[in-house]
Amino acid sequence: MVHLMDCYAYTSRWRHRHPAEKALFAGGLLLLSFFLPLAGLLLILLAVSFVALLGARIPGALYGRVLAIPLVFILIGASSLLVSLSFQSGHLHLGFAPSGILPAITLLARAMAAASCLIFFSLTTPTADWMPQLRKLHVPAVVVDLMMMTYRLLFVFAERLSTLQQAQAARLGTLTLRSRIRTTGLIGATLFIRSLDRAKRIELGMESRCYNDAIPFLPFERKPSIPVLVGIFLLCLAMAGIGFLTKGWPHV
Amino acid sequence: MSECILEARDLHYCYPCGKVALSGLNLRINANRKLAVLGANGSGKTTLFLCLNGTYKPTAGSLLLNGQPAGYSRTDLLAWRKQVGLVFQDPDDQIVGGTVIQDIAFGPLNLGNAPAKARQIALATMEQIGIPGFADRPAHELSHGERKIVAMAGILAMKPKVVILDEPTAGLDPVWTARVIELLNAIHQAGTTVVLSTHNMDFAYEWADEAVILSHGTTQCIGPVGEVLTQDEALKHANLQPPLLLLAARSLGLTREGTPIRSRQQLMERLG
Numbered sequence: 042m043v044h045l046m047d048c049y050a051y052t053s054r055w056r057h058r059h060p061a062e063k064a065l066f067a068g069g070l071l072l073l074s075f076f077l078p079l080a081g082l083l084l085i086l087l088a089v090s091f092v093a094l095l096g097a098r099i100p101g102a103l104y105g106r107v108l109a110i111p112l113v114f115i116l117i118g119a120s121s122l123l124v125s126l127s128f129q130s131g132h133l134h135l136g137f138a139p140s141g142i143l144p145a146i147t148l149l150a151r152a153m154a155a156a157s158c159l160i161f162f163s164l165t166t167p168t169a170d171w172m173p174q175l176r177k178l179h180v181p182a183v184v185v186d187l188m189m190m191t192y193r194l195l196f197v198f199a200e201r202l203s204t205l206q207q208a209q210a211a212r213l214g215t216l217t218l219r220s221r222i223r224t225t226g227l228i229g230a231t232l233f234i235r236s237l238d239r240a241k242r243i244e245l246g247m248e249s250r251c252y253n254d255a256i257p258f259l260p261f262e263r264k265p266s267i268p269v270l271v272g273i274f275l276l277c278l279a280m281a282g283i284g285f286l287t288k289g290w291p292h293v
Numbered sequence: 294m295s296e297c298i299l300e301a302r303d304l305h306y307c308y309p310c311g312k313v314a315l316s317g318l319n320l321r322i323n324a325n326r327k328l329a330v331l332g333a334n335g336s337g338k339t340t341l342f343l344c345l346n347g348t349y350k351p352t353a354g355s356l357l358l359n360g361q362p363a364g365y366s367r368t369d370l371l372a373w374r375k376q377v378g379l380v381f382q383d384p385d386d387q388i389v390g391g392t393v394i395q396d397i398a399f400g401p402l403n404l405g406n407a408p409a410k411a412r413q414i415a416l417a418t419m420e421q422i423g424i425p426g427f428a429d430r431p432a433h434e435l436s437h438g439e440r441k442i443v444a445m446a447g448i449l450a451m452k453p454k455v456v457i458l459d460e461p462t463a464g465l466d467p468v469w470t471a472r473v474i475e476l477l478n479a480i481h482q483a484g485t486t487v488v489l490s491t492h493n494m495d496f497a498y499e500w501a502d503e504a505v506i507l508s509h510g511t512t513q514c515i516g517p518v519g520e521v522l523t524q525d526e527a528l529k530h531a532n533l534q535p536p537l538l539l540l541a542a543r544s545l546g547l548t549r550e551g552t553p554i555r556s557r558q559q560l561m562e563r564l565g
Contacts, residue, residue, distance in 0.1 A: 051431050169391025169431055189391060196433035197385050239386070245348050246387035249379045250400040250447065251371055257402030259395055259411065 046107060050167040055097040059265035060171040062273065066092070067162035069277035073284065074154035079143075079291070081284025082150035088280070089157040097165045107160050108153070115152040119145040143291075168192050173258055182255040189256060198236065205231060296324040297360070298455055298486055299345060299377060304354035306340050314340035315351070316510040322455060322488060327481055329497035329518065330490040332507030333532035338490040339382070341507070342457050346379045375404060378453035382460045384440035393419070393435070393443055394428040400451040418450040422476050438469035442476075449480065456480060458489040462496065474500060498522050498536040499556045506531045519553050
């Protein structure tokens with residue numbers, strides 16, 4: 042699923058919008074979704090989904106599938122608010138708590154609003170696009186380089202891992218539980234040694250290209266559009282305003 | 294005698310584990326030539342290449358860059374690698390950028406180019422080697438052949454005088470191999486010295502001007518490719534075989550008259 046999201050992001054219609062624009066939109070609304078009341082949360086969920094589906098044209102099926110992943114966890118968490126536990130006359134009572142309905146719905150909406158912001162961002166902005174931009178935010182080069190290398194090598198090792206697994210399976214290393222445990226251990230050990238080896242060779246590769254303590258920063262091709270940034274900022278302000286005006290809603 | 298860009302004199306290299314990879318190797322790389330380095334697995338090709346761009350410092354012996362002994366200070370190495378580019382055999386050892394353009398711009402940026410200039414160089418290099426439109430593709434979604442080409446672009450973008458390629462055609466299908474050869478010929482035409490290692494003797498025979506046979510860390514035989522690859526004893530000693538084209542030409546009695554047969558096409562023409 043993660044790989045699918047990563048793949049999709051590279052082909053997204055909004056790929057070439059500046060990461061800062063998408064980050065401000067998703068990050069601003071994410072921040073608001075931490076403390077806005079219910080009406081504001083629903084509004085955020087609606088706005089983000091609207092922009093994701095109609096603006097960035099993320100396929101509805103993909104967006105829905107990705108959004109459904111956190112939904113499962115959140116439903117389990119929120120449903121615990123509907124249950125009351127009490128201890129009366131020596132007996133444990135498990136009951137339905139009507140007073141928990143509103144908090145449960147609010148929690149659900151809050152989590153889904155926040156999740157939609159993150160999903161919007163990750164489906165429109167590939168990792169390789171936004172990570173280097175962290176340098177603009179004065180994140181130390183060492184941290185950014187480490188993140189970039191991790192991201193790049195993740196795929197190299199994933200490829201290795203699947204080859205190793207296939208090779209072991211081809212030699213019948215996964216027939217019984219016993220052999221499966223042994224195979225997993227062997228694969229782990231091999232992968233570890235290969236990782237060290239790979240690290241050394243990548244270092245040589247980088248040195249050969251005049252690497253000098255930091256991976257140089259290549260800014261995003263376009264500059265962020267100021268009107269768009271201002272527009273997003275105003276949208277966030279408006280959302281915050283609407284959120285606070287509807288603070289007492291719904292009355293219970 | 295053409296100008297010698299890079300020269301190795303009595304080069305020795307011994308890995309920390311004690312394995313001797315090079316033992317008294319001598320090699321002259323002449324300007325604007327196509328040199329094929331031939332040798333069995335473990336004969337020291339890769340170690341030699343890593344010495345030739347200053348990545349490994351030889352245990353003994355010396356390297357001369359444009360006739361001057363090469364230095365290993367930071368500035369010396371920067372100037373050295375700017376002139377001598379090394380393309381690794383496994384592109385995953387070399388590609389560090391998340392996207393193709395980030396990776397190709399890595400070298401030019403390290404050389405001190407401004408970001409806008411580096412982007413422009415990267416785009417021009419991609420155009421030149423026939424992968425326009427690759428800029429924003431993620432490195433991990435590329436096929437092996439595409440990754441090899443991107444790795445080459447990463448070096449070519451640094452505009453070296455000498456390009457050294459470690460088995461550029463290994464693991465490629467005929468179509469990608471043909472593209473790589475075409476590319477190598479194009480950069481050679483543009484005035485770059487091209488050095489490569491290969492196990493494909495027919496390719497070496499057809500493509501190279503000069504050849505060198507490596508065996509047990511030393512040069513067995515060096516000279517024009519037509520002379521080197523016809524020395525059966527030296528080849529046998531290095532665990533190599535003569536090119537099939539040469540054997541075919543010999544057994545058909547086509548070696549005596551006319552120009553030597555160096556390509557399939559020439560063989561077909563001679564056979565009518």
